[in-house]
Amino acid sequence: MAEDRENAIISEVHKKISDAFDVFDHERNKTVDVREIGTIIRSLGCFPTEGELQEFITEIEEEEATGYIRFERFLPTMTKLLMERKFRPIPEDLLLQAFEVLDQEKKGHLGTEELTKYMTQDGEPFTQEEMEEMLSAAADPDKNVIFYKDFVSMLTVDDK
């Protein structure tokens, strides 16, 4: 029984992975561009850091990198990852706390410059494009500040 359930879960996970992979498999030949791997993993609910992502890619890449990842190499590693819950989801309240850490004066908002500084200089820095996109979504255009509580609820809305 337990084994059946385990198998059923695995087969469900396989389907999810396969569906996500197919969306990026433009040629329908069970390969995707290596640059899309991050999007696929993250869209499956994982939160890898950039470093972890690189490790993952190195693991599934062909010995001689082709720029493409084959499904047969992606599936087992990705399944393992989901089953073992690696790159685990980060709880939402931690996200809010993270903003609060940056909001040193506890104003409830961050200035765009302030946030840009943290996001592009600290951690795994955003590209300029990422930063612009984030600000266009997060910043109040009139006041030039980010009310991060609203932004957090936007990021954490489960659109499934």
Place this chain on the structure above:
Amino acid sequence: MLLNETRIASYFQIQAMIMGCGTSIETENQGKPSAADGPSKNPSPALTMKAAILIQRWYRRYIAQLEMRRRCTWNIFQSIEYAGEQDQLQLSSFFTFMLDNFTHLNGNGPDLISHLLDSVVEPWTEEGRQAKYEQISVPESYTGPRLTFPLSTTDANNLLTAVKEQKTLHARYVLQLLHETKKFLKQMPNVIYLSTAYAKEITICGDLHGRLDDLLLIFYKNGLPSAENPYIFNGDFVDRGKKSMEIVIILFAFLLLYPDHMHLNRGNHEDHIMNLRYGFTKEVMQKYKTHGRDILKLLQDVFSLLPIATVIDNKVLVVHGGISDRTDLDFLSTIERYKVKSALRLPRCSLEQLELGAGTRQGRAQLGSPYSQGRASRSTRKRKGYLARQSSCSSTSSSSSSSSSLCSPCISSLNTPRRNTPSPCNLPSPSGVLQVPFLDSFVSIAPPEPTREELEWRQVVDILWSDPKIQNGCTPNTFRGGGCYFGPDVTQNLLEKHGLKLLIRSHECKQEGYEICHDGQVITIFSASNYYEEGSNRGAYVKLGPGLVPRFFQYQVSRSTRKLTLQQRVNVAEGSALKALQEKLYAHRSELMTAFQQYDENNTGSISIGDWAQVVESVLRLDLPWRTLRPRLARLAPDGSVDYESCFEDVSPGQPVPQVTPNFAETLYRYRTDLEIIFNIMDKDNSGLISIEEFRQTWRLFNSHLGVDVDDHAIDEMARIIDFNKDGSIDFNEFLEAFRVVHKLDVKEQ
């Protein structure tokens, strides 16, 4: 699994500890400000670092999910677009059917569609329409530009200003411009060879599809065409967008002004039958009313005279679609291109051939099960990759297989030279009949030696309709329904054979406006931004200098002043893609329901997600990730299975016409685009009205062609009901409006 959950729990705790030290201290601080130095004022760098990483990880996941939705949306648009191209091919076979079987129908049989079926008139001898524009007077009150030929740069600039100010060029000048363009194009070769030696760089633009804003943006960024700034526009100027006429006018004006520095290649939409479905015919008729027909006639000639290919410095081949394994530039140089009026029209066929064709169609009509009604023809269509995969399995035949899927082979036993054919209007005999492709041909006819005309036609179709693929080989493009897919080996062979090094083509919308494939040997360039929907894609053009190194320039026309966020863009595009899908679902409601119920043995009203996805794909054949899309199309029942009726809930026809059986309504709905095209053809004076009798006849024809079983009584009843003011004629715009989808969801949202 249990183990994992504990692990997560401990992970949370660790995280909470790391993060929490900030928060917990803060809480304490609030009570005891005296202790408030360090962390709350100046959190440690390690802590802000951790906070930043956490936000970055969350944000990147959020963007990834949006990106996933964006890609799904893209796939929906593309699938539906190509399904539409296939529909168009089927519509062409309907015209053939009409001619075969109903030529004497109330005396208006062939006449109905005669202008579609004009025998090819050789533009060299045909001068009847020449002076017509001279007799059209331009009223004093006309405020638009007045042209004098030969055109000057002032004329071209005036035209540009006028279109920016939304002014319409008077029909007289349009006709004159087209006439001059035709005269010019007649003397152009099929393949233009040009050199960049004199100009520093040449600019190549892809599909514009009636998006004037994109053209104006290109000119703004890159300068107007001139001797110093040469351009190639690589086809598909018209259709889909609302300003195709303006684009054509501007491009032709610059063509006449700088004949050596402005080059236009033909695209698959420079085709009068394509224009019927994709909006250009309608646009011309709306803008030019009484002169519309004359303009369309002349455009048909002009389009068929556009060069097929351009070669830069003997090194770069520029064509609209691509190539096939039988593409031969030398042969292409020798053909009479004006004969290929439409890719949807094979050259003339013999009577025997038509008989065979009729047999084929009967075969289809017999497939009368609810599954296959009107569907049989689609079953051959698969997304391109499937095809590619198939082809690699049967690779022995793939590379040698015939490339064009547009046709079952067709022979002409009438080898009389085309140039003696009489003029279009007196053409009741089947000799001028087109033989159109039957995609679902059950009869495979041993291909006889193709005629010269057929070979020429195929060469052109392959150039205008083909797409590249990653796998080697050359396979019919059944996804689009025309042309072929060519692999890197096909590209390599052709380039080698002609001593070329690069192929530039358009024809496919790309998210970034361009794409490079076949190891850098093929470039796709597409210049209509926001093609599927606001924000769906960028447009691009490419410049080649004397070194022939391509440089790409991207842009995106924006209607709103404020930049939309990615999420907003995705929402907009996704909304309209889902609408289109819901319409498809609704149009196939009975088929889907029958199939759903087969899986639902206990009549619970729900089936498993897997079954649901399988049924939807087997009926719609759009090759989409249905499981991923499911949450947006259908609800789950409490037990986690799919409540399958919910996928029709948000869609229903507006103002349902009473007393029409649901089946009939559904059928009408499904074919409304086709019906609209047919109505437009019938409505010669563009009044928007057709007689009830015409309506009946059309519908009956359509019925028997599609093998749909709606009895005469239902049609009569229908006709009676939609004659709203009982004057014996039908306003079919109103009629079609009744079958447009109403989205309950939208109403709720607003």
